[in-house]
Amino acid sequence: MTEEQEVFLKHIQQQGLKRTAQRDLILDVFLRTEGHVSGEDLYRLVREQDPTVGQTTVYRTLRLLTDAGLAREVRFGDGRAHYEHHYKHQHHDHMICSECGKIIEFYSPELEAIQDAMAAKHKFELTEHLLRMIGVCADCRRAGHEKKPDGANRPKVRAATRHSNS
Ligand SMILES: [Zn+2]
Numbered sequence: 001m002t003e004e005q006e007v008f009l010k011h012i013q014q015q016g017l018k019r020t021a022q023r024d025l026i027l028d029v030f031l032r033t034e035g036h037v038s039g040e041d042l043y044r045l046v047r048e049q050d051p052t053v054g055q056t057t058v059y060r061t062l063r064l065l066t067d068a069g070l071a072r073e074v075r076f077g078d079g080r081a082h083y084e085h086h087y088k089h090q091h092h093d094h095m096i097c098s099e100c101g102k103i104i105e106f107y108s109p110e111l112e113a114i115q116d117a118m119a120a121k122h123k124f125e126l127t128e129h130l131l132r133m134i135g136v137c138a139d140c141r142r143a144g145h146e147k148k149p150d151g152a153n154r155p156k157v158r159a160a161t162r163h164s165n166s
């Protein structure tokens, strides 16, 4: 059994649940999928392996994986929860392109330290944080410049333009 399987088994036993072939399969598919998957994505991938697995089972198991510390829920502003590997993975934050949906992962010790300092200043016990930066990626900015500048292809989300005469 892998470390992840042991962590999962321990968690489901604590919950008074049984180990099942379907739960094992969902864990396995999740661990083989790098990046960020939504519940629907995972459901689709699991169904490719075993069409008898129900959507509810997939969603419930994702919840178990999250509670067990194997998965981390991340939100990119599209209203859906996405999940990524969490166990023994270094913490990171995300930049999301509002044009193409690309996700850039980054880690900044300075930003982490500032968040800790802010929490301490407010006597706030920080247990987790989700930092999401929304904008336009380099590829989309380049593509936007190549298109005609009539505003039709302008990014939907951008910083307000400041007019010096207003
Ligand atoms: Zn962070």
Ligand SMILES: [Zn+2]
Residues within 6 Å of the ligand: 097, 098, 099, 100, 101, 102, 136, 137, 138, 139, 140, 141
């Ligand atoms: Zn983009």
Ligand SMILES: [Zn+2]
Residues within 6 Å of the ligand: 036, 074, 084, 092, 093, 094, 105
């Ligand atoms: Zn990520």
